[in-house]
Structures are given as C-alpha cells and as structure tokens.
Amino acid sequence: MFVLVEMVDTVRIPPWQFERKLNDSIAEELNKKLANKVVYNVGLCICLFDITKLEDAYVFPGDGASHTKVHFRYVVFHPFLDEILIGKIKGCSPEGVHVSLGFFDDILIPPESLQQPAKFDEAEQVWVWEYETEEGAHDLYMDIGEEVRFRVVDESFVDTSPTGPSSAEAASSSEELPKKEAPYTLMASKRLEREGSPPPLWGAGVAPGCSQSLLAGCALPSLEPHLEERASFASCPSWLQAER
Amino acid sequence: MARGARPARGPAGVLQAPGVHRGDPGVHRGARSRLWGVRRGAGSRSFSAWSSACAGDPRRRGGGDMEVKDANAALLSNYEVFQLLTDLKEQRKESGKNKHSSGQQNLNTITYETLKYISKTPCKHQSPEIVREFLTAMKSHKLTKAEKLQLLNHRPVTAVEIQLMVEESEERLTEEQIEALLHTVTSILPAGPEAEQQQNASDDVAMDEEDPA
Numbered sequence: 001m002f003v004l005v006e007m008v009d010t011v012r013i014p015p016w017q018f019e020r021k022l023n024d025s026i027a028e029e030l031n032k033k034l035a036n037k038v039v040y041n042v043g044l045c046i047c048l049f050d051i052t053k054l055e056d057a058y059v060f061p062g063d064g065a066s067h068t069k070v071h072f073r074y075v076v077f078h079p080f081l082d083e084i085l086i087g088k089i090k091g092c093s094p095e096g097v098h099v100s101l102g103f104f105d106d107i108l109i110p111p112e113s114l115q116q117p118a119k120f121d122e123a124e125q126v127w128v129w130e131y132e133t134e135e136g137a138h139d140l141y142m143d144i145g146e147e148v149r150f151r152v153v154d155e156s157f158v159d160t161s162p163t164g165p166s167s168a169e170a171a172s173s174s175e176e177l178p179k180k181e182a183p184y185t186l187m188a189s190k191r192l193e194r195e196g197s198p199p200p201l202w203g204a205g206v207a208p209g210c211s212q213s214l215l216a217g218c219a220l221p222s223l224e225p226h227l228e229e230r231a232s233f234a235s236c237p238s239w240l241q242a243e244r
Numbered sequence: 245m246a247r248g249a250r251p252a253r254g255p256a257g258v259l260q261a262p263g264v265h266r267g268d269p270g271v272h273r274g275a276r277s278r279l280w281g282v283r284r285g286a287g288s289r290s291f292s293a294w295s296s297a298c299a300g301d302p303r304r305r306g307g308g309d310m311e312v313k314d315a316n317a318a319l320l321s322n323y324e325v326f327q328l329l330t331d332l333k334e335q336r337k338e339s340g341k342n343k344h345s346s347g348q349q350n351l352n353t354i355t356y357e358t359l360k361y362i363s364k365t366p367c368k369h370q371s372p373e374i375v376r377e378f379l380t381a382m383k384s385h386k387l388t389k390a391e392k393l394q395l396l397n398h399r400p401v402t403a404v405e406i407q408l409m410v411e412e413s414e415e416r417l418t419e420e421q422i423e424a425l426l427h428t429v430t431s432i433l434p435a436g437p438e439a440e441q442q443q444n445a446s447d448d449v450a451m452d453e454e455d456p457a
Contacts, residue, residue, distance in 0.1 A: 001320075001322060002319075002320040002321075002322070002324075002325045003315075003316055003317070003319055003320060004317045004318040004319075004320055005314065005315050005316070005317060006312070006313040006314040006317045007311065007312050007313060008311045009310040009311070010310075028347075028348075031348070031350075031351045032347040032348065032350070035350045035351040035354050035355075036350035036351065036353055037350070041312075042312055046325065046329075046354055046355075047328065047329065047351060047354070047355065049328065071313070073317060075320060075325055075328065078315075078316075080390060082411075083390070084394055084398065084408055086365070086398070101361055102357045102361040103354055103357035103358045103360075103361055149408075151408075
C-alpha cells in the first residue's frame, strides 16, 4: 500500500527560524509542503521518512532566507496494481460504489466490477448483490459503513494545477463553479478472482473475523438464520477445486 | 504561475552576484555558465532572447522544481508506516507548541487518519522480530515480494484469501502447501483487533451454550 519515494527539492528557511536545528526546520517544511497532498504520477504523500542528503545552503541577494537542496525519502500511498485492500463503503451512486480508506477517499467500484448480478436500488440508493443459493435469492445490500475487500484495478492522476484564464471564460457564467476533480482516483473491483479463474465462493470466505463484507458485514437483521448456511459453504472449496 | 510566488531571486539575482555561489552545486554552476554563455555571444541578441533562454528551463534556475528521483524506491509494510507515524506523533507531542499552526494541520490530519486505519488491521501488533521471522519462514514458499507483503498486511486465515493474494495459486501451490502457508501465517503473525473481538464474542456464545446444559 505504501511506497518510499526518493525526491529532491529546495527548501526555503526564513531567517526567524535560523536558531532551530536545520534538520528539524527542513523536516517541518517538507511535511508542510507535501503531507496529505497528491503528487502527480506519484501518489498521496503521507509523511517524511528521512533526509538522505543536505547540500550547501545558499542565501540569495534580496531574500534573507536560506535555500537548501535536500534529498529525502517520503512515504507515499500508492497501491500497486491488483493489490487487495480493505475499506469502508462511503456511499453508493449510479456510477458505482464509493469506498474510503479513511485517509484516502477517491476509490470507486464501477457497476461492472461488482459481483454479478448486481442492481442499484433507487429507493434506498444502495447497490444490491443478488446472491443465488439453493434456498433462493438473497439480496445483500452494500450499506454505508460496511467493510469491503476490493482489488485495485486502475489508477488515474489528474493534473489539477491552476490554469490561466481562458477565452472560454466569457461563455461560462460566474455562478458555475469549476468542477472539482480528484487529483488521484483508484478504480477497484469486487470481482476478486483473477482473469480466467472461477470466482471464489464467498460463503467459504466468511470466517470469524473475516471482513469479506457482503455476507459478514451485511446489516440485514435476518442474517442470523443464515449462519447455518455458512457452515455448509465452508465445505465447498474442496468441491469447487475438485470440479476444476 | 502555477508554482505560486517565488522569492525574488530569479535569474537576475544569479547574474548580479556571482560571488555568492561558492562550492559546487551542479545546478547553480550550470545555470550561471549557461547564462554567461548566452551573454558572451549576445552581441546582437536582444534582451528578450536572453531572458527567455534562462526562463525556459526551470531545472536550471536557482533552486529548480521538486524532482522525483525514484517513484518506487522501496515497498513499505503497514507495520513500518504505523511505527513511523507513532514515533512521529510522540516526537511532536514532546516538542509541544507548534503542532496547531495552520501549516501542520495537513500532517496532523493525514497522520491521524492513517493511524486510525492501520490500528484496525492486524499490523498493529507486529514487531520487527515477528516480521523477520515471517520473512524467513516465507522463503521456502517461493512467493513474490508483493505477495509476501499482502500476506503480511492482511494476515489471511482462509484458503480463499490466499488464492486472492497469490497469483495463479492453483498452479503454484497444492492444497497442502496452502494449508501449510495458512498455518505459518496464523502462527507467526498476531491476530488483529477485529479477530480478537470476534474471539471474545464467540467465547461468550460458547459459555452461554454450556449453561443450559
């Protein structure tokens, strides 16, 4: 989930901070600049890991502050492709299920990547997985706050640096606020099987403490009677594997 | 300018005070010689050509942009990040006063949220010795670094979870190997706070069931 990124930057220390130790001032400045910010094509920066090298500090004419070139390593949130993560459902919309990790919110599971068959319940504004078993179809609701396990399928970085005034501005009225785009979005999939392999039986995955949510975390009050079903599912994986 | 205000030291500063640049920072020396080069041959060149030449390459200017040297220098496990953030929190608590300045708010937010997230995973109870033991035990199973990292972060308890995290597990691992892997993982890595809760709940249920008997 987290990677170490080596970066180089010039840090400006104003004169009133000269009495502090240089390393501390630089660490504070770097954290102030990068913590909780998305760097384009790198990821969400968390905190400074260490300072590798400090080059000479210069004072330029006209500015009393010192400028130091720093080589450092930063902890960045950047999950690799196909990584499994656990998050909480933040909300559902026709675009898909929005999942949040607490510190990172822009994860979307598009409808095609949900376990099929899935449909969007307009009344409650939730996605529902219609799970077929021998007893009949069970509707498993993806409620807000439920923990879900998902696989990272795609990521997209958007450069949100401010642009200059464009000629088209005359056309758009001042009431229309510019659409805020998330600088870093993850596309996820709840179809956790890999390409070509059959989907794992979800019931089997439900063990005490397992947060494979739909069956475990489902808020349906009628979940308790389904406990017997879980026990029978647990014996299924060997059956499934024998079939293959 | 997209990068926001810069201190007023730009190319003009570099030219006017060459004596400032002692030492040998490659960038500064390079910038100066390039600008001087333009000046020397600048008999017929206009001022605008010179200024556009030095403004054109941001990396050559005084401090330059932030540069990413290696976007993937190392993978960190959740435990390492947890440890780092906890130590950072301790340090900042000791140093006292300046945590609440507006500049530090971002660091506070991200630290708090990330710690909250990791505290709910099994990684909270790990230690460097446990991680070392885990990696030694994993050597025999021939898994990739990413797979070992996922096992370390998630602590799978069922075969299904292993199949998700390990690529092509049907071809690479037999059932016994998966069982052995599960056993290694659950025995070496400590259980998470959720699993403990479930354990307590199921213990209570078991005790209740015994009573009527």
